[in-house]
Amino acid sequence: QLQLQESGPGLVKPSETLSLTCTVSGDSISDSNYYWGWIRQPPGKGLEWIATIFYGGNSYYNPSLKSRITSSVDTTKNHFSLRLGSITAADTAVYYCTRHLSGSIMTPAYWGQGTLVTVSS
Amino acid sequence: QSVLTQPPSVSAAPGQKVTISCSGVSSNIGSNYASWYQQLPGTAPKLVIYEDNKRPSGIPDRFSGSRSGTSATLDITGLQTGDEADYYCGAWDSSLSAGVFGGGTKLTVL
Numbered sequence: 001q002l003q004l005q006e007s008g009p010g011l012v013k014p015s016e017t018l019s020l021t022c023t024v025s026g027d028s029i030s031d032s033n034y035y036w037g038w039i040r041q042p043p044g045k046g047l048e049w050i051a052t053i054f055y056g057g058n059s060y061y062n063p064s065l066k067s068r069i070t071s072s073v074d075t076t077k078n079h080f081s082l083r084l085g086s087i088t089a090a091d092t093a094v095y096y097c098t099r100h101l102s103g104s105i106m107t108p109a110y111w112g113q114g115t116l117v118t119v120s121s
Numbered sequence: 122q123s124v125l126t127q128p129p130s131v132s133a134a135p136g137q138k139v140t141i142s143c144s145g146v147s148s149n150i151g152s153n154y155a156s157w158y159q160q161l162p163g164t165a166p167k168l169v170i171y172e173d174n175k176r177p178s179g180i181p182d183r184f185s186g187s188r189s190g191t192s193a194t195l196d197i198t199g200l201q202t203g204d205e206a207d208y209y210c211g212a213w214d215s216s217l218s219a220g221v222f223g224g225g226t227k228l229t230v231l
Contacts, residue, residue, distance in 0.1 A: 037220075039220075046123060046209065046222060046223070046224045046225040047158070047166065047209050047211070047222045047225070048222065049211070049219060049220030049221065049222060052220060060218055060219060060220075061219075062219055062220075063217055063218075063219055096165055096166075101168075101171055104154075104171075105213050105220070106153075106156075106211060106212065106213035106220040107154070107156045107168065107171050107172075107211075108158075108166075108168065108211075109168050109171070109177065111165040111166055111167070112165065113165055114165050
């Protein structure tokens, strides 16, 4: 059974870089049928798409965040990661990692439980 | 400001039907599939409709979806108190090369 588990620092200082990792079990991150992704949700607010990542292929980033984002895939650890630079309070949110439906760029079918990231000095 | 537009809230009595709309433009809903997500309080969102009108395994047929022009719709019939949740629509935007969501609709089952 597919499981996704986010890990992150919990608390990040303004201007620092946020690093998040999504560990996947029950499927291979290098499976060419699937896109993987990140979505966030500020407290009390709606969903915001961050990125869709494809192992060995194109990745897509939210245009408003693109200049601050880097992503990577580690097939040896079966996880993928997101780094978001120049963090501000507006980046405080629950961050979810996702796996999309087969062949779909934008249909997150499986979600991790989410990890809350708070930006504060 | 979300790219896709949803009503902030809808409500209906148990057993009744509710419709949630999602309005976009030609580059997202107008040319790409819509999907719908249910988020119960304190939990991660769950996919309930994909490719406009398909249900994942385990989603009851009380949930249905459709798309016409630049709008998509989620219908829920036979409302139950357990359906109380926030519902979000999502789609790919070909012009932005980005995923987009609606702002979410809070469903209250009176």
